[in-house]
Amino acid sequence: MTQYIKKRILFVDDEPNFLDGLRRLMRSQREIWDMYFVSNSYEAFDQICKTGVDAVISDIMMPCMDGFELLVKIRSTEWTKDIPVLILTGSSENHLKQRALDMGATDLLNKPVNREDVIARINSMLRLKAYQDEIVAQNALLEQGLRNGRRSWKNHVWISSGVLAKQPSIGTMKLEIIL
Numbered sequence: 001m002t003q004y005i006k007k008r009i010l011f012v013d014d015e016p017n018f019l020d021g022l023r024r025l026m027r028s029q030r031e032i033w034d035m036y037f038v039s040n041s042y043e044a045f046d047q048i049c050k051t052g053v054d055a056v057i058s059d060i061m062m063p064c065m066d067g068f069e070l071l072v073k074i075r076s077t078e079w080t081k082d083i084p085v086l087i088l089t090g091s092s093e094n095h096l097k098q099r100a101l102d103m104g105a106t107d108l109l110n111k112p113v114n115r116e117d118v119i120a121r122i123n124s125m126l127r128l129k130a131y132q133d134e135i136v137a138q139n140a141l142l143e144q145g146l147r148n149g150r151r152s153w154k155n156h157v158w159i160s161s162g163v164l165a166k167q168p169s170i171g172t173m174k175l176e177i178i179l
Helices: 016-025 041-051 067-076 094-102 115-153
Strands: 007-012 033-038 055-059 085-089 107-110 158-160 165-167 172-176
Touching (some): 007 016, 016 033, 016 115, 033 041, 041 055, 067 094, 085 094, 107 115
Parallel strands (some): 007 033, 055 085, 085 107, 158 172
Antiparallel strands (some): 165 172
8 A cells, every 4th residue: 555645834924813714724635734834934944844844835924034034044954945935925015026936935825815726836836846856866866877887887988078089099989978
């Protein structure tokens, strides 16, 4: 039997009523997501550190550390920098939206939110993150293969920073692999 690992989704908003509304809206996702709801960015980053969440959905305007600061903290920490972040905003100011996207937000939605839109955006972020993780894993395998291959090929092919060229002294070909 295949075991399914639930994705961990973190919701951050300083408005208790909005957070409760999100909790009710997302109730249908409880079977596939573990969801955490916190009321400020400090709690959010603590939760990220404790559980290693798969996605963050955050408000922008919050007291103390706002959503922008949380986004910067996520993006500047090596092991959290690739977590997808969906920004929710009640502001109609385009410069705030542009700023969030320029700072590395994965996506943005205006409040009030629609359940289907939030679920679709989260699923899209999770899918993109899975593709990104697969590319990273494949690159690691390729690099390992090249490192191992260099040792086994060293008597047959020279790998260096040159171009494909015939080596006049021994009559072999030089192959360039650029990493």
